[in-house]
Amino acid sequence: MRLNQLSLKISQWFNTEAPLSDVVISSRIRLARNLAGHKFLCRCDDAEKQEILNILKETILSLDQLGDIFFIDISHGSDVERDLLVERQLISRNLAAGIGPRGAVIAGNELFTAQINEEDHLRLSTLAPGLNLDKCWQRINAIDDAVSRKVKYAFSSKYGFLTACPTNLGTGIRVSVMLHLPALKMTEQLKQLFESAKDMNLTVRGLFGEGTEAVGDFFQISNQVTLGICEEKTVEQFMSLIIPKIVEYERLARDKLLAKDTTILDDRISRALAVLKNAKLISSHEAMFLLSNLRMGINMGRIKEISIDTINELFLLTQPAHLQINKGRSLDAEQRDILRAETLRAKLN
Amino acid sequence: MRLNQLSLKISQWFNTEAPLSDVVISSRIRLARNLAGHKFLCRCDDAEKQEILNILKETILSLDQLGDIFFIDISHGSDVERDLLVERQLISRNLAAGIGPRGAVIAGNELFTAQINEEDHLRLSTLAPGLNLDKCWQRINAIDDAVSRKVKYAFSSKYGFLTACPTNLGTGIRVSVMLHLPALKMTEQLKQLFESAKDMNLTVRGLFGEGTEAVGDFFQISNQVTLGICEEKTVEQFMSLIIPKIVEYERLARDKLLAKDTTILDDRISRALAVLKNAKLISSHEAMFLLSNLRMGINMGRIKEISIDTINELFLLTQPAHLQINKGRSLDAEQRDILRAETLRAKLN
Numbered sequence: 001m002r003l004n005q006l007s008l009k010i011s012q013w014f015n016t017e018a019p020l021s022d023v024v025i026s027s028r029i030r031l032a033r034n035l036a037g038h039k040f041l042c043r044c045d046d047a048e049k050q051e052i053l054n055i056l057k058e059t060i061l062s063l064d065q066l067g068d069i070f071f072i073d074i075s076h077g078s079d080v081e082r083d084l085l086v087e088r089q090l091i092s093r094n095l096a097a098g099i100g101p102r103g104a105v106i107a108g109n110e111l112f113t114a115q116i117n118e119e120d121h122l123r124l125s126t127l128a129p130g131l132n133l134d135k136c137w138q139r140i141n142a143i144d145d146a147v148s149r150k151v152k153y154a155f156s157s158k159y160g161f162l163t164a165c166p167t168n169l170g171t172g173i174r175v176s177v178m179l180h181l182p183a184l185k186m187t188e189q190l191k192q193l194f195e196s197a198k199d200m201n202l203t204v205r206g207l208f209g210e211g212t213e214a215v216g217d218f219f220q221i222s223n224q225v226t227l228g229i230c231e232e233k234t235v236e237q238f239m240s241l242i243i244p245k246i247v248e249y250e251r252l253a254r255d256k257l258l259a260k261d262t263t264i265l266d267d268r269i270s271r272a273l274a275v276l277k278n279a280k281l282i283s284s285h286e287a288m289f290l291l292s293n294l295r296m297g298i299n300m301g302r303i304k305e306i307s308i309d310t311i312n313e314l315f316l317l318t319q320p321a322h323l324q325i326n327k328g329r330s331l332d333a334e335q336r337d338i339l340r341a342e343t344l345r346a347k348l349n
Numbered sequence: 350m351r352l353n354q355l356s357l358k359i360s361q362w363f364n365t366e367a368p369l370s371d372v373v374i375s376s377r378i379r380l381a382r383n384l385a386g387h388k389f390l391c392r393c394d395d396a397e398k399q400e401i402l403n404i405l406k407e408t409i410l411s412l413d414q415l416g417d418i419f420f421i422d423i424s425h426g427s428d429v430e431r432d433l434l435v436e437r438q439l440i441s442r443n444l445a446a447g448i449g450p451r452g453a454v455i456a457g458n459e460l461f462t463a464q465i466n467e468e469d470h471l472r473l474s475t476l477a478p479g480l481n482l483d484k485c486w487q488r489i490n491a492i493d494d495a496v497s498r499k500v501k502y503a504f505s506s507k508y509g510f511l512t513a514c515p516t517n518l519g520t521g522i523r524v525s526v527m528l529h530l531p532a533l534k535m536t537e538q539l540k541q542l543f544e545s546a547k548d549m550n551l552t553v554r555g556l557f558g559e560g561t562e563a564v565g566d567f568f569q570i571s572n573q574v575t576l577g578i579c580e581e582k583t584v585e586q587f588m589s590l591i592i593p594k595i596v597e598y599e600r601l602a603r604d605k606l607l608a609k610d611t612t613i614l615d616d617r618i619s620r621a622l623a624v625l626k627n628a629k630l631i632s633s634h635e636a637m638f639l640l641s642n643l644r645m646g647i648n649m650g651r652i653k654e655i656s657i658d659t660i661n662e663l664f665l666l667t668q669p670a671h672l673q674i675n676k677g678r679s680l681d682a683e684q685r686d687i688l689r690a691e692t693l694r695a696k697l698n
Contacts, residue, residue, distance in 0.1 A: 263687060267629035278623035280616035338612060 011088060011110050011316065018130025022299045023247045025178040025218065029136040029235070030125040031144055032163045032172035036152040040164045041117055049117050050101040056116045059150045060105040065142060068108035075101050080330065083321035089127075094118050112139070119164050120172075122147070131243050133175060137235045160227070167224070173231050175238050176222035179246060182296040183253035185217045186268070193249065201225050202242065215285060216292030221246070254300055269297035273306075276344045281337040287318045287344065310347060317343055367479025371648045372596045374527040374567065378485040378584070379474040380493055381512045381521035385501040389513045390466055398466050399450040405465045408499045409454040414491060417457035424450055429679065432670035438476075443467055461488070468513050469521075471496070480592050482524060486584045509576070516573070522580050524587050525571035528595060531645040532602035534566045535617070542598065550574050551591065564634060565641030570595070603649055618646035622655075625693045630686040636667045636693065659696060666692055 018024075034040065038052055057071055074082060074095055082096040091104050095118040102117035115123040124147070126140040154162040160170040168174070184190050194204050205220045221242070223234050257265045272293035276282075282290075295311050297303040316322055318340045324331050327339060367373075383389065387401055406420055423431060423444055431445040440453050444467040451466035464472040473496070475489040503511040509519040517523070533539050543553050554569045570591070572583050606614045621642035625631075631639075644660050646652040665671055667689045673680050676688060 263629050263683075267690070270627045270629055271624055274623035274627035275620055278619045280612050280619055334612075341616070 011312075018128070018132060020243070020247050021130040023180055023250045024131040024243060025180055026127055026129055027131055027133045027136050028125055028127045028174075028176050028178070029133065029140050030123055030174045030176070031140055032120040032161065032168045032174075033122040033124070033144070033147070034154040034162055034164070035121050036154045038121065038154075041119065041121065042164065044100075046100045052121050053101045053103055053116050055151060056114070056122050057103060057105065059147055060114045060116075062150070063143065063146050065146060066105075066107060066112060069105055069112070070108065071103055071105050073103045074098070075103070080321045080324050084319075084325050087316065087319040087321050091115055092118055092123075112143070120168070131177065131239065131247075133177070133235045133239050137231065141231070168226050170227035171229070171231050171234070173226055173234060174222050175234050176220050177238060177243050179219050179221060179243075179250070180217060180292065180295060180299075181219055181246070181250050182217040182292055183257055184250050186257065186264075187253045189249065189253060193246065197221060200242065216288035216290075217296075218288075218292065254296075258300060265297075265300070266302060268293050269302050272297070273303065273348070277348050279341045279344070281334070282341045282344065283337055284318065284320055284340065287340055288315065291315055291318075306348065314344060314347055317347075367477070367481060369592070369596050370479040372528055372530070372599045373480040373592060374529055375476055375478055376480055376482045376485050377474055377476045377523075377525050377527070378482065378489050379472055379523045379525070380489055381469040381510065381517040381523075382471040382473070382493070382496070383503040383511055383513070384470050385503045387470065387503075390468065390470065391513065393449075395449045401470050402450045402452055402465050404500060405463070405471050406452060406454065408496055409463045409465075411499070412492065412495050414495060415454075415456060415461060418454055418461070419457070420452055420454050422452045423447070424452070429670045429673050433668075433674050436665065436668040436670050440464055441467055441472075461492070469517070480526065480588065480596075482526070482584045482588050486580065490580070517575050519576035520578070520580050520583070522575055522583060523571050524583050525569050526587060526592050528568050528570060528592075528599070529566060529641065529644060529648075530568055530595070530599050531566040531641055532606055533599050535606065535613075536602045538598065538602060542595065546570060549591065565637035565639075566645075567637075567641065603645075607649060614646075614649070615651060617642050618651050621646070622652065622697070626697050628690045628693070630683070631690045631693065632686055633667065633669055633689065636689055637664065640664055640667075655697065663693060663696055666696075 035052060035055065038044070038048060041049065041052075044052070060066070061069065061071060072085070074085075074091065079096075082091070085091045085104070085106075086093055086096050088110065090106050090110060090113050092115065095102060095104065095115050098118065100117065102115075104116065105114040107113070111127045113125050115125075124140055124143055126136040126143070128135050156162055161168075161172040163169050163172050181190065181193075184193060197204050201224045203222050203224050205222070206215055206218070223238070225234075272290040276287070276290050276294070291311050291314055294303065294306060295308065298306060298308055298311065317326065320336055323336050323339050323343070331339060384401060384404065387393070387397060390398065390401075393401070409415070410418065410420060421434070423434075423440065428445075431440070434440045434453070434455075435442055435445050437459065439455050439459060439462050441464065444451060444453065444464050447467065449466065451464075453465065454463040456462070460476045462474050464474070473489055473492055475485040475492070477484050505511055510517075510521040512518050512521050530539065530542075533542060546553050550573045552571050552573050554571070555564055555567070572587070574583075621639040625636070625639050625643070640660050640663055643652060643655065644657065647655060647657055647660065666675065669685055672685050672688050672692070680688060
């Protein structure tokens with residue numbers, strides 16, 4: 001793999017100047033596409049997978065508009081290298097854990113990836129910091145158009161884009177926004193929010209997407225419906241209705257905490273900082289949880305001496321694969337817990 | 350109540366120079382006695398309870414050998430004053446929560462109390478820091494003899510001293526030792542120890558005696574048998590067999606932690622200190638637990654800058670009634686949690 005093309009530091013999509021970035025971490029749009037004249041992957045042998053991989057890899061690498069990009073062969077390389085890409089949200093757990101020929105074209109700034117032979121032949125994604133789905137949509141739409149001029153997509157005039165799983169049939173779009181909702185969690189309003197989300201045909205997931213638990217008050221909200229609604233309408237609903245409303249609720253909850261429960265809030269933040277600065281062993285899960293509390297503390301003006309950039313960097317650097325790649329060798333769980341604690345102490349003290 | 354006779358600081362029985370005080374906090378012997386010619390308390394009306402109280406109060410106060418002592422009328426005074434005496438282990442929860450005329454004669458150094466109208470008419474106790482049951486026994490035996498020269502105890506030549514509950518019948522003695530066993534807890538050997546204790550007819554209880562949970566790795570071990578074994582034999586078993594064996598196990602577990610799991614140990618200690626120094630709200634239960642970890646850290650040479658005396662003082666000062674008496678007013682749970690955290694930060698920072 002060519003992991004040296006990644007800085008292993010803070011990601012572009014952790015930009016603290018971005019719109020609503022006190023609550024919205026990042027925006028992402030993904031399109032699912034398949035090539036006409038090829039079977040869906042569940043029916044493909046390795047030879048056909050390799051053929052699809054070759055076609056799509058060359059196609060994407062040949063596009064003019066993508067700037068600095070590189071290809072990573074996911075079927076080769078170690079588990080820890082694959083995990084690193086998952087931790088940086090560049091590829092899905094599915095692609096990492098898959099079998100047979102598969103790969104990803106990744107932009108050096110980490111704001112675009114094309115996963116090849118994940119669940120569909122091609123999954124394009126664009127990312128942006130904060131609430132920035134318009135930009136993601138313009139960019140991915142242009143890339144999708146450019147790809148479609150070079151290859152023929154599996155498309156039905158009745159159903160739209162044909163996808164391996166019927167839940168993606170139609171537009172094949174998934175719009176998702178990663179949110180930091182510590183105050184709604186502290187004030188126990190999340191259940192309510194998630195029920196409303198369900199009523200609106202939205203899905204709520206943890207930090208690493210499908211099948212993952214929410215860690216450290218981070219949640220991904222995404223659309224479920226890909227049939228009978230155009231892409232622009234889906235994006236528009238997120239941009240002007242759904243996300244601004246959730247941001248408003250989270251900010252209200254923060255204001256209420258500041259007005260009424262300052263001691264509870266400061267206790268939470270102060271303990272988080274104390275433990276992060278002093279632990280000798282710390283799990284990934286606990287670190288995320290405590291860093292989430294610090295992030296809340298900084299965004300609410302209760303901590304001045306630490307920047308959001310430091311928190312964002314630590315989110316990545318303390319993940320298992322990041323620790324091991326940075327250390328240059330494989331580490332067992334206890335060794336990782338020790339190194340994670342050292343990393344946190346060094347950055348925060 | 351005459352609580353001003355208590356310093357409200359560290360207790361005499363928290364003496365760090367005492368034998369085996371790295372593991373044994375304190376030793377205590379209690380004798381249960383009843384007056385001949387009076388009903389057991391469950392059958393007494395208030396008039397008879399008052400009569401018993403008067404007789405025993407005068408008797409104890411008139412003894413020459415007790416030094417500085419004072420009487421506290423438990424039926425008067427507030428709940429918080431009664432709780433303060435419980436927190437200092439001067440009276441039982443039973444006596445505090447009882448009804449009708451009752452009281453306690455307490456030594457100024459807190460190493461002797463006579464509870465009147467608890468479960469029995471009279472319960473004498475002597476305390477000593479560390480493992481010091483010989484001294485407790487000599488002292489309480491002399492006091493008991495002196496009392497028996499002034500009043501007539503309910504005594505049967507067949508059964509020995511008659512007591513309200515048959516579990517105390519015979520000698521009426523309870524020998525108990527308070528132990529700090531953090532390493533046996535961390536290495537998960539407590540269950541085993543408690544099973545052996547059960548086989549030896551011993552009872553294991555939490556910090557505040559009967560019916561209380563173990564808090565912060567503190568345990569009281571006491572005898573169950575009061576029939577068919579003389580007092581000296583019971584004391585001797587504790588002094589030369591039971592307690593030295595437990596101390597040996599705890600020390601072995603500490604040595605093993607130091608040799609093999611230093612990081613886990615230092616993590617525990619370092620987090621405890623960090624949270625105690627930084628929390629803005631802390632419950633009594635959590636404070637005890639963390640102070641227990643600090644105590645372990647000091648006794649194992651991992652913390653140098655804090656003394657055991659400070660820990661012992663904080664154990665008392667952070668209890669609910671101590672906080673309220675020191676503040677001079679009643680506090681709700683959240684106010685106590687705030688004041689407890691302030692007290693800890695002030696002493697430890």
